[in-house]
Amino acid sequence: MNVKYMFSLVAVILLFLLAYIGVEAAGLQVLFGIVIPYAAIIIFIIGVVNRVIGWARSPVPFRIPSTCGQQRSLPWIKSSELDNPFTTPGVVARMFLEVLFFRSLFRNTKTTIAEGPKIYFSIEMWLWLAALAFHWSFLTVIVRHLRLFTEPVPFWIALLEKADGFFQVGVPGIFLSGLVLLAAVFYLFLRRVIIPQVNYVSLSQDFFPLFLIFGIAFTGILMRHFAKIDVTGAKQLAMGLVTFHPTIPQGIGGIFYVHVFFVSVLLAYFPFSKLMHMGGIFMSPTRNLTCNTRAVRHINPWNYPVETHTYDEYEEEFREKMIEAGLPVEKE
Amino acid sequence: MSDPKPNELIEKIDYIPPQKGWMDVPVNIRKGMYCYASNPKSVEYVHLPNARAWNPIEEDWKLPDNWKEIVHTAFRDRLDRFRSFKVFMDICVRCGACADKCHFFIGTGDPKNMPVLRAELLRSVYRNDFTAAGKILGKIAGARELTLDVLKEWWYYFFQCTECRRCSVFCPYGIDTAEITIMAREIFNLLGLNIDWIATPVANCYRTGNHLGIQPHAFKEMIEFFVDDIEEKTGVKVDPSFNKKGADILFVTPSGDVFADPGTYTAMGYLMLFHYLKEQGLNVTWSTYASEGGNFGFFTSHEMMKRLNSKMYAEAKRLGVKWILGGECGHMWRVINQYMDTMNGPADFLEEPVSPITGTKFTNARSTKMVHISEFTADLLYHNKLKLDKSRNDNLIVTYHDSCNPARGMGLFDEPRYVINSVCNHFHDMPRNTIREQTFCCGSGSGLNAGEDMELRLCGGLPRANAVKHVHDKFGVNMLATICAIDRAVLPPLMDYWVPGVGVTGLTEMVANALLMPGEAERTTNLRGEPLSGMEE
Structure with missing residues (x-):
C-alpha cells in the first residue's frame, strides 16, 4: 500500500461523502451550491493573482535562456530562431509551441543501459501524448460547460459541443473529451505508481489533483449518462451564479453537488499547489527571453558595485618581477 | 586507494530506487564522490565569511551557531532577487521527464541525482519555511525541516551537479537545475562550505x-x-x-x-x-x-x-x-x-x-x-x-x-x-x-x-x-x-x-x-611531436 496516494484517495472520498451527505441528508444545498462555489472562485482569483504578482515582484537579473539551437552569429550560418530566438517574434513562437504543444516534453527520451556497457536512448512519447490529451480534453470540457453559464449559447460553444459529440453514440451522446480526460488522468496516475523513478519522487500533492479531476470527470459522466439529472435545473443554478442572483432549483440531486464541490475544491486548491505551473510556464526565464545578450545589454535592477582586485594593486605586488621579465608597467 | 574497474562501476548502476522514501534515506558522504573542503586561507583571501578548516566526513562541520538563520535569510533573499529561483521552487509537477537526462543519474543510478529530486532537496525546505501548505501539512505536503543532515545532503548533491543544464532542455517549464545549484552553492559560501577545488582557484x-x-x-x-x-x-x-x-x-x-x-x-x-x-x-x-x-x-x-x-x-x-x-x-x-x-x-x-x-x-x-x-x-x-x-x-x-x-x-x-x-x-x-x-x-x-x-x-x-x-x-x-x-x-x-x-x-x-605558415620549414610532426600523416618512418 502506498501511503502517498492513499492519503489523497481518502481525502477525495471524504470530500465526496461530505458533499453528498451534506446535500442529501442535511439539506445544505445553499452551502454547496452557492456559498462554497463563490468562495472558491474568490480564493482562486485572488490566490492566482497574488502568486503571479509574487513571481513578477522578483526581478530577472540575468538573461539565462536555455539555448536549444544554433545561435545567430555569422550571416552564412543558419540560426535556429525557434530554439535560440534572437528576436521577440521568435520568443513568442517558442512560447506558443511550449504552452500549447509542450514542445520540450516532446523531446523526451528513455535511457536504458545494456551490456557492454551500451547506453540507449529511445523515443518516449507517452508522457507527452498523455499530457496533451489531458490538458486539451480538460480545456474542451471547460469550454463546453460555458453553455451552462451563457444565454443564448454562443454558436462556437454549440459548434465545439457538436464536434466533441461527433461519434453520436448513445442518448444523450457521449462526449469524446470526457472519455479522453478520464483515460489520460488514469494513465497519469498509473505511471506515477508503476514507473519506479516517478513513483519515488511523487508526493501526496501529486496524486490529490489527479483523484480530484478523476472525480470531477467521473461525476460529470455519471450525471449525463446514468443519474440523468435535470439539466435545466443545473443551468438555472449556473446562470444564477454568474448573474449574481443565485437560486437553488429543486431536484438536481446529490451527485450534482458533489461535482460542483469537487470543482470548487480544485479552484480553491489551485493557487497553493503545483497546478500553478499553468501561470509559471509563462514566467520561466529559461524560455521566455530573447537570446541576444551579446547584442543587447540586459539590465539587472539590483546590480551593485563589488570589491575587485584592480590592475594597480596587481602591479604594485608584481612590479619588480614584471620589469625584470620585460613586461610593460604603468609606474617604473 | 585505486579507482574501481569499469565493470565494477557499471555493476553498481541500478535505476530502480530503494523502497524507503528519499527523506528517510540519510546522506552517506562517500570517498571518491566528494571534493575536499576549502582551504581557509583561500576563503579569507577574497573576504568570504566563516573561513575555517573543516572536513566533510567528520561529524562536526564547525558551522557558525546561527547557521539556520543564515540559510533562511539567504534563501528568502534569493527568492526575492531571482525570479528563476522563485518560479522553479513553485511550479515543478514532478513529471519525471528530467530524471534520466542527468549524466550523474545515468552514471550512478543514485535517485538523488535525478534533477527533480536534487531540486526537491531544496524545495522540501522551501515548502516548510515559505509556503502555507507546507507549514500546515508538513511532511504530507512534502515539507521537511532544515537539519544538519539535510544541510549535509544538500552539500553532497549540489556538488554532484555540474550545472550543465541538460535537464532544462527537457523540462516542460524549462526548470534549470543549474540555477538551483547556483543558489545552493551561494548559500554554502555564506557558511564557509565551499570545496577547495573552487575556493583556491x-x-x-x-x-x-x-x-x-x-x-x-x-x-x-x-x-x-x-x-x-x-x-x-x-x-x-x-x-x-x-x-x-x-x-x-x-x-x-x-x-x-x-x-x-x-x-x-x-x-x-x-x-x-x-x-x-x-x-x-x-x-x-x-x-x-x-x-x-x-x-x-x-x-x-x-x-x-x-x-x-x-x-x-x-x-x-x-x-x-x-x-x-x-x-x-x-x-x-x-x-x-x-x-x-x-x-x-x-x-x-x-x-x-x-x-x-x-x-x-x-x-x-x-x-x-x-x-x-x-x-x-x-x-x-x-x-x-x-x-x-x-x-x-x-x-x-x-x-x-x-x-x-x-x-x-x-x-x-x-x-x-x-x-x-x-x-x-x-x-x-x-x-x-x-x-x-x-x-x-x-x-x-x-x-x-x-x-x-x-x-x-x-x-x-x-x-x-x-x-x-x-x-x-x-x-x-x-x-x-x-x-x-x-x-x-x-x-x-x-x-x-x-x-x-x-x-x-x-x-x-x-x-x-x-596551417601553411609563410617561411615554415618542412613540417614532419604535429605540435605534439608526433609524425604527421605520410611522415611516419
Whole structure:
C-alpha cells in the first residue's frame, strides 16, 4: 500500500461523502451550491493573482535562456530562431509551441543501459501524448460547460459541443473529451505508481489533483449518462451564479453537488499547489527571453558595485618581477 | 586507494530506487564522490565569511551557531532577487521527464541525482519555511525541516551537479537545475562550505589574474616556452605581445591551456594563428592581469563571478583595445554570453567587433564586444583567408564534443563544426541524443574536476564516453575535439578509462597543424611531436 496516494484517495472520498451527505441528508444545498462555489472562485482569483504578482515582484537579473539551437552569429550560418530566438517574434513562437504543444516534453527520451556497457536512448512519447490529451480534453470540457453559464449559447460553444459529440453514440451522446480526460488522468496516475523513478519522487500533492479531476470527470459522466439529472435545473443554478442572483432549483440531486464541490475544491486548491505551473510556464526565464545578450545589454535592477582586485594593486605586488621579465608597467 | 574497474562501476548502476522514501534515506558522504573542503586561507583571501578548516566526513562541520538563520535569510533573499529561483521552487509537477537526462543519474543510478529530486532537496525546505501548505501539512505536503543532515545532503548533491543544464532542455517549464545549484552553492559560501577545488582557484584568480596562480613573469615565460616549441616544430618564430597598449584586440583564454597538455597545443595554435594573421593586419595582445578566461567565481556566487570577470573589461579599457577575442573555454562563454555585459558593462569604451582580416562585423556581439575564437576562425575560413593542408590531419578521425555551456548557454554548434570540417578530412558526429543541445557533460564541470572525486567524474562522464565509444567502434574515431579547457583536462583520463585509444584536442590545435605558415620549414610532426600523416618512418 502506498501511503502517498492513499492519503489523497481518502481525502477525495471524504470530500465526496461530505458533499453528498451534506446535500442529501442535511439539506445544505445553499452551502454547496452557492456559498462554497463563490468562495472558491474568490480564493482562486485572488490566490492566482497574488502568486503571479509574487513571481513578477522578483526581478530577472540575468538573461539565462536555455539555448536549444544554433545561435545567430555569422550571416552564412543558419540560426535556429525557434530554439535560440534572437528576436521577440521568435520568443513568442517558442512560447506558443511550449504552452500549447509542450514542445520540450516532446523531446523526451528513455535511457536504458545494456551490456557492454551500451547506453540507449529511445523515443518516449507517452508522457507527452498523455499530457496533451489531458490538458486539451480538460480545456474542451471547460469550454463546453460555458453553455451552462451563457444565454443564448454562443454558436462556437454549440459548434465545439457538436464536434466533441461527433461519434453520436448513445442518448444523450457521449462526449469524446470526457472519455479522453478520464483515460489520460488514469494513465497519469498509473505511471506515477508503476514507473519506479516517478513513483519515488511523487508526493501526496501529486496524486490529490489527479483523484480530484478523476472525480470531477467521473461525476460529470455519471450525471449525463446514468443519474440523468435535470439539466435545466443545473443551468438555472449556473446562470444564477454568474448573474449574481443565485437560486437553488429543486431536484438536481446529490451527485450534482458533489461535482460542483469537487470543482470548487480544485479552484480553491489551485493557487497553493503545483497546478500553478499553468501561470509559471509563462514566467520561466529559461524560455521566455530573447537570446541576444551579446547584442543587447540586459539590465539587472539590483546590480551593485563589488570589491575587485584592480590592475594597480596587481602591479604594485608584481612590479619588480614584471620589469625584470620585460613586461610593460604603468609606474617604473 | 585505486579507482574501481569499469565493470565494477557499471555493476553498481541500478535505476530502480530503494523502497524507503528519499527523506528517510540519510546522506552517506562517500570517498571518491566528494571534493575536499576549502582551504581557509583561500576563503579569507577574497573576504568570504566563516573561513575555517573543516572536513566533510567528520561529524562536526564547525558551522557558525546561527547557521539556520543564515540559510533562511539567504534563501528568502534569493527568492526575492531571482525570479528563476522563485518560479522553479513553485511550479515543478514532478513529471519525471528530467530524471534520466542527468549524466550523474545515468552514471550512478543514485535517485538523488535525478534533477527533480536534487531540486526537491531544496524545495522540501522551501515548502516548510515559505509556503502555507507546507507549514500546515508538513511532511504530507512534502515539507521537511532544515537539519544538519539535510544541510549535509544538500552539500553532497549540489556538488554532484555540474550545472550543465541538460535537464532544462527537457523540462516542460524549462526548470534549470543549474540555477538551483547556483543558489545552493551561494548559500554554502555564506557558511564557509565551499570545496577547495573552487575556493583556491578563485583566490588565485583574484590575486594573480588566473586560476592557477601563475604570476606575470611566469606567464610570459610559459608562453615563450611555447614560442620555442613552435620554432622547433615549424621553423617559424612567432612573436606574441603582452600587456601591450595600443593593440587592437585583447585575447583572453583559460589559463589551463598555458599549463597542461593537451591544452598547451591549443595555446600554441593561438600563437601560430595570430602570427599568421599579423601580416594581414591583426594586432592582438595577451594580458597577464586578465590571464584567465574561465571563472570559478561562477561556481561560488554571482558576486564572486562579477568580481573575477571585471578584469576583462578593466584590462581592455586600460590597454585601449577595440574589442576582446575569447579563446576556447566552456563556462567562460556562458559567463560572457549571458552575464558579463549585464554585470560589468556597458563596454562603451570598446568598439563593435570587426575582423581586421575579412571586414566582417560581428553584429551579434555588438554590445558585449567579445567574439569567440570559433566565430572568428570560421569567418576566416569562410573567406579563404587561411592557407591549409588538410591532409596533415589525415591521421585523425575526429568527433566533436559540444561543451555544455557554449551549447546550452549560447548555441555555438555550427561554427566549431565548420572549423573542424575545414581543417580535417575525417569527421563523424556522435549520435543525435548526445550532441548539440542534448550534449552530455564531461562529468567534471562546475569546479568538480579535482582528483579526489575521480569516481564521481568517471560515473558522470560515462554517457559522454559511451557516445564516443559508439563512433570509435563504428568509424574508428581516435580524436575527440572540444572547445573547453576543462574538457581538455578531464576528457583524457575519461577516455583512457572508458574508451582507450581516443585522444583529446582543441580546435585551434588542429587549425595550426593544417596551417601553411609563410617561411615554415618542412613540417614532419604535429605540435605534439608526433609524425604527421605520410611522415611516419
